Amino acid sequence: MTKAEALLDLQDIDSVIDRLTRRLTEIKASLHETEELIAARSALRAAQESATHKRATRKDLELSDASLETRITQAEQRMYSGLVKNPKELLDLQNDIASLRRQKNTLDDQLFAAMVALEEAENELETRTTADARIAAEWRASQGDLAVELTQLEHDFAEKTGEQAEARAQLGAPDLVTYDQLRRRKGGVVVVEMENNLCGSCKVRVPAHVLQQLSQAEHTTRCPNCERILVRV
Numbered sequence: 001m002t003k004a005e006a007l008l009d010l011q012d013i014d015s016v017i018d019r020l021t022r023r024l025t026e027i028k029a030s031l032h033e034t035e036e037l038i039a040a041r042s043a044l045r046a047a048q049e050s051a052t053h054k055r056a057t058r059k060d061l062e063l064s065d066a067s068l069e070t071r072i073t074q075a076e077q078r079m080y081s082g083l084v085k086n087p088k089e090l091l092d093l094q095n096d097i098a099s100l101r102r103q104k105n106t107l108d109d110q111l112f113a114a115m116v117a118l119e120e121a122e123n124e125l126e127t128r129t130t131a132d133a134r135i136a137a138e139w140r141a142s143q144g145d146l147a148v149e150l151t152q153l154e155h156d157f158a159e160k161t162g163e164q165a166e167a168r169a170q171l172g173a174p175d176l177v178t179y180d181q182l183r184r185r186k187g188g189v190v191v192v193e194m195e196n197n198l199c200g201s202c203k204v205r206v207p208a209h210v211l212q213q214l215s216q217a218e219h220t221t222r223c224p225n226c227e228r229i230l231v232r233v
């Protein structure tokens with residue numbers, strides 16, 4: 001695939017995504033969301049956040065626990081190595097080990113509590129996920145054709161977003177930067193095919209030296225008038 005083809009491909013996909021996004025916005029505005037649906041969605045989001053937070057807490061505690069365990073093992077190895085002969089130093093070492101063990105006991109209690117809390121959060125998340133899916137399905141059934149269209153649009157949107165990622169992977173960073181900047185500034189279509197010697201967008205005649213760039217290997221240039229990316233494929 002040439003760069004020109006890759007740019008056109010990305011533009012085509014993004015144009016479809018633009019159209020889908022406009023229609024999705026329209027439909028969502030005209031569909032009536034019930035309080036039950038909104039509440040179910042918000043409860044699901046809260047359950048997701050809570051589970052994420054509790055997973056992180058458990059992970060942190062496990063890491064601290066493992067690091068304490070290592071320190072205890074090292075201190076004990078030193079104590080029984082026979083290398084420490086000074087009674088005062090031995091006593092200090094014993095005290096250190098006892099203190100580390102107390103810390104570890106406290107941490108183990110916290111870890112156990114964190115695991116229980118996480119299990120509860122995971123159960124809650126499962127319950128909320130099921131409830132949200134059931135309520136959303138009932139709601140969609142009550143909304144008729146618009147909801148059917150919404151389901152189809154969301155499916156198409158997900159598919160096109162995947163294609164968009166693949167198309168972007170075909171292009172280098174500088175081209176993507178130019179493309180994204182133009183899309184932000186102008187919106188809509190920013191990659192256009194030449195129509196004979198005219199820019200396909202603003203229809204201004206493209207000078208010979210620009211045409212020459214088009215016939216080179218990469219087959220892309222910029223319209224001197226509207227700045228859009230010109231391609232010939």
Ligand SMILES: [Zn+2]
Pocket residue numbers: 199200201202203204223224225226227228
């Ligand atoms: Zn132009």
